[in-house]
Amino acid sequence: MADAILTATDLVKHYPIKGGVLRRTVGHVKAVDGVSFQLMRGETLGIVGESGCGKSTLGRLLMRLEEPTSGTLDFDGIDMYSKKGSEMRKLRRDIQIVFQDPYTSLNPRMTVGDIIGEPFDIHPDVVPKAGRRKAVQDLLDMVGLNPEHINRYPHQFSGGQRQRIGIARGIALNPKVLICDEPVSALDVSVQAQVVNLMEKLQDELGLSYVFIAHDLSVVRHISDRVGVMYLGRMAELGNEDEVYQHPTHPYTQALLSAVPVPDPTLRGKREQIVLTGDVPSPANPPSGCRFHTRCWKAQEKCKVDTPELIERPDGVGAHFSACHFAEPRLVIETVDVSDVEPDERFSSTEVVDPGALLERDGAATTAADDVVSDGTQQGEPVGEPDASREDVFREEVRGDAPDRRDI
Amino acid sequence: MSTISTRRGNRAEAAAAPSKYQPQDGLLLEVDDLFVEFHTDDGVAKAINGVSFDLRQGETLAILGESGSGKSVTAQAIMGILDMPPAKIPAGQVRYCGHDLLTMPEDERRKTRGPEISMIFQDALSSLNPVFPVGWQIAEMFRKHRGLNKSESLDRAVRLMERVQIPAAKERVKAYPHQFSGGMRQRIMIAMAIALDPAVLIADEPTTALDVTVQAQIMSLLEELQQEREMGLILITHDLGVVADVADKIAVMYAGRIVERADVYDIYARPGHPYTRGLLDSIPRLDQKGQTLSAIGGLPPNLTKIPAGCAFNPRCRMADHVCRTDLPPLREVEPGRESACHFAEEVLRG
Ligand SMILES: Nc1ncnc2c1ncn2[C@@H]1O[C@H](COP(=O)(O)OP(=O)(O)O)[C@@H](O)[C@H]1O
Ligand SMILES: Nc1ncnc2c1ncn2[C@@H]1O[C@H](COP(=O)(O)OP(=O)(O)O)[C@@H](O)[C@H]1O
Ligand code: SF4
Ligand SMILES: [Mg+2]
Ligand SMILES: [Mg+2]
Numbered sequence: 001m002a003d004a005i006l007t008a009t010d011l012v013k014h015y016p017i018k019g020g021v022l023r024r025t026v027g028h029v030k031a032v033d034g035v036s037f038q039l040m041r042g043e044t045l046g047i048v049g050e051s052g053c054g055k056s057t058l059g060r061l062l063m064r065l066e067e068p069t070s071g072t073l074d075f076d077g078i079d080m081y082s083k084k085g086s087e088m089r090k091l092r093r094d095i096q097i098v099f100q101d102p103y104t105s106l107n108p109r110m111t112v113g114d115i116i117g118e119p120f121d122i123h124p125d126v127v128p129k130a131g132r133r134k135a136v137q138d139l140l141d142m143v144g145l146n147p148e149h150i151n152r153y154p155h156q157f158s159g160g161q162r163q164r165i166g167i168a169r170g171i172a173l174n175p176k177v178l179i180c181d182e183p184v185s186a187l188d189v190s191v192q193a194q195v196v197n198l199m200e201k202l203q204d205e206l207g208l209s210y211v212f213i214a215h216d217l218s219v220v221r222h223i224s225d226r227v228g229v230m231y232l233g234r235m236a237e238l239g240n241e242d243e244v245y246q247h248p249t250h251p252y253t254q255a256l257l258s259a260v261p262v263p264d265p266t267l268r269g270k271r272e273q274i275v276l277t278g279d280v281p282s283p284a285n286p287p288s289g290c291r292f293h294t295r296c297w298k299a300q301e302k303c304k305v306d307t308p309e310l311i312e313r314p315d316g317v318g319a320h321f322s323a324c325h326f327a328e329p330r331l332v333i334e335t336v337d338v339s340d341v342e343p344d345e346r347f348s349s350t351e352v353v354d355p356g357a358l359l360e361r362d363g364a365a366t367t368a369a370d371d372v373v374s375d376g377t378q379q380g381e382p383v384g385e386p387d388a389s390r391e392d393v394f395r396e397e398v399r400g401d402a403p404d405r406r407d408i
Numbered sequence: 409m410s411t412i413s414t415r416r417g418n419r420a421e422a423a424a425a426p427s428k429y430q431p432q433d434g435l436l437l438e439v440d441d442l443f444v445e446f447h448t449d450d451g452v453a454k455a456i457n458g459v460s461f462d463l464r465q466g467e468t469l470a471i472l473g474e475s476g477s478g479k480s481v482t483a484q485a486i487m488g489i490l491d492m493p494p495a496k497i498p499a500g501q502v503r504y505c506g507h508d509l510l511t512m513p514e515d516e517r518r519k520t521r522g523p524e525i526s527m528i529f530q531d532a533l534s535s536l537n538p539v540f541p542v543g544w545q546i547a548e549m550f551r552k553h554r555g556l557n558k559s560e561s562l563d564r565a566v567r568l569m570e571r572v573q574i575p576a577a578k579e580r581v582k583a584y585p586h587q588f589s590g591g592m593r594q595r596i597m598i599a600m601a602i603a604l605d606p607a608v609l610i611a612d613e614p615t616t617a618l619d620v621t622v623q624a625q626i627m628s629l630l631e632e633l634q635q636e637r638e639m640g641l642i643l644i645t646h647d648l649g650v651v652a653d654v655a656d657k658i659a660v661m662y663a664g665r666i667v668e669r670a671d672v673y674d675i676y677a678r679p680g681h682p683y684t685r686g687l688l689d690s691i692p693r694l695d696q697k698g699q700t701l702s703a704i705g706g707l708p709p710n711l712t713k714i715p716a717g718c719a720f721n722p723r724c725r726m727a728d729h730v731c732r733t734d735l736p737p738l739r740e741v742e743p744g745r746e747s748a749c750h751f752a753e754e755v756l757r758g
Contacts, residue, residue, distance in 0.1 A: 255621060262652065265672045335696065345725070
């Protein structure tokens with residue numbers, strides 16, 4: 001049986017709203033308003049929900065980048081919010097965060113080596129000073145970047161490469177838990193797949209537990225073991241990946257799933273669309289009772305008055321956590337099991353190495369962030385014997401290294 | 409010579425004189441071997457390198473591609489809103505109902521923006537004027553182009569706001585853009601774009617900044633409007649899911665070229681270009697369990713230094729020597745299907 005590494009109980013974070021000339025507190029944004037869950041050792045817990053529902057705030061609370069208004073957080077038997085000073089600092093080593101935006105979360109004036117090595121300055125006991133450079137290079141290698149690029153600056157990397165730098169920094173202190181706040185949302189799909197595969201590989205190798213926050217329900221389904229659906233600062237539904245996606249019982253989850261487009265035109269018009277009217281209400285003044293009642297097609301009088309608890313409710317197969325008085329399963333998407341389908345290696349690759357990282361960047365041009373490409377290699381003579389297989393040519397030209405360089 | 413349908417024949421709402429532009433056999437727009445480059449300090453960025461496509465009445469063409477592939481520049485070239493310099497159009501034609509927009513005198517072309525071709529952008533907030541009420545901004549379209557007076561034009565603005573499903577339109581006609589949510593602002597942009605009943609609507613990533621529930625609402629609104637007005641719709645997006653839901657045809661762009669073009673059903677069932685195939689393998693799907701994601705390695709090229717041969721060759725696992733020397737033209741590989749890959753037949757065989 002897996003045991004919990006992180007247990008959040010009734011987490012609350014209210015931000016004061018200041019108003020008037022005296023800047024008095026005139027209200028509160030209830031960004032996170034009573035969230036409880038457990039993160040199991042070695043698992044990925046996905047957190048989904050529309051923008052503004054409190055996902056990032058929750059992520060910051062889990063790392064104590066922010067003090068909670070109330071609630072407790074237990075990390076491996078330790079009450080996180082009661083620790084201070086050096087004790088807290090020590091705990092921080094075990095819980096790290098990777099942010100959404102690779103364009104803004106890295107300091108542009110620091111070299112990649114400094115960025116990834118910075119956690120070692122804060123925790124000097126982890127790696128002795130003499131070993132830092134080597135440690136950083138190992139990290140670069142681990143995330144599929146060229147260790148020789150240690151002295152480069154963030155602008156010399158593409159968006160996907162920068163996200164790898166963020167991940168390398170996140171795992172530098174060998175944490176137990178990694179909070180990932182929209183780690184692939186800013187990336188193009190082809191690059192996103194590389195980073196997702198990298199994260200899965202690192203999890204296997206390092207035994208990490210992930211809290212994976214994203215608004216993209218498809219990415220979250222792919223990477224998560226369990227999933228929590230947030231609405232206006234609260235958890236609407238929580239369960240295993242297949243419980244939430246195949247037997248959702250909360251109307252909000254059902255509506256959310258029905259709105260996600262699926263890249264298959266043959267499903268056009270065949271999928272049920274649950275159209276939600278109106279916008280998400282303001283978290284400064286959330287609706288009474290069930291927060292979803294203003295947009296819910298099942299809402300009754302009870303929903304306006306009584307707050308539905310997040311408890312196990314029957315889902316047709318078993319039971320999982322749902323916060324709806326009228327929870328009942330509804331099939332919103334037909335799931336196809338493709339575990340035995342292997343992608344065709346002639347077109348794409350499941351390897352996590354980023355060949356782009358190994359190419360030399362030309363010139364100092366730094367216009368559009370994604371214009372970072374370099375092509376020194378393809379200008380020379382074709383590499384390899386004329387009869388070399390295409391795969392070999394690909395390896396030599398694009399990766400420019402021995403096939404097994406990245407086997408760790 | 410026949411004209412399939414006269415636009416605006418039976419739409420009293422429009423109250424416009426019949427347009428001097430009438431499509432022949434439903435053909436609205438022909439982009440023909442279009443090139444666009446940007447002259448910058450870093451060199452010449454070849455953003456569009458010989459793009460051709462047609463758009464017909466009532467048709468939805470999706471232009472699909474990753475960031476930097478040239479989707480927005482294509483749209484801006486059609487609309488005539490590129491900043492020149494730094495942009496330059498060394499070659500190509502953009503014909504609207506047979507008239508080349510690129511050589512048309514600017515004052516004539518200006519008159520096509522709005523009544524003939526119109527566009528909505530990803531970021532509604534920066535496209536709307538923050539200091540004027542939204543109703544006033546919509547009404548201005550009618551004052552400027554239709555010569556309606558203040559109360560008539562405001563009246564029309566309210567009706568349009570109702571049409572794009574803005575609740576309490578009458579009361580909110582005087583509200584400012586920042587007083588609306590992202591989804592509502594996008595509806596206001598749509599209202600402005602369709603105000604003059606254009607024949608062609610270009611939507612550049614109209615839902616990219618929005619949550620999925622709002623995206624679903626906006627896409628169904630766009631679909632409805634397109635059908636009711638028989639518009640030709642160019643939907644620009646990087647989202648293969650959105651495309652699958654609404655497009656009739658797809659043009660896949662890579663490094664400023666169309667690398668594949670086909671009917672939406674054909675492309676998803678059996679892609680004809682390694683890039684398209686790689687993209688489809690790299691997206692996680694909501695309806696799949698146990699999926700192995702497989703990525704295209706590397707990055708799109710720097711447009712100041714596009715590789716010789718096929719621009720995709722450094723990332724293509726099928727690439728052979730010919731791919732590094734010869735530019736594969738976009739050619740018909742099956743009836744109704746075009747691909748710009750030397751090995752398209754092999755890719756199609758799967
Ligand atoms: N530092 C802050 N001060 C005040 N309000 C905040 C702060 N951070 C977030 N909020 C508000 O809290 C709510 C939840 O935000 P966030 O956690 O960022 O949501 P998500 O990540 O799901 O988009 C939003 O209404 C947001 O405006
Ligand atoms: N004003 C400009 N100046 C210089 N380069 C530009 C300008 N606008 C676009 N580009 C270049 O043209 C290329 C295509 O851009 P764009 O059409 O915006 O791509 P997308 O497919 O993401 O919409 C980009 O690589 C960009 O760098
Ligand atoms: S509790 Fe009521 S309002 Fe809330 S989701 Fe369930 S039915 Fe809808
Ligand atoms: Mg967030
Ligand atoms: Mg664009």
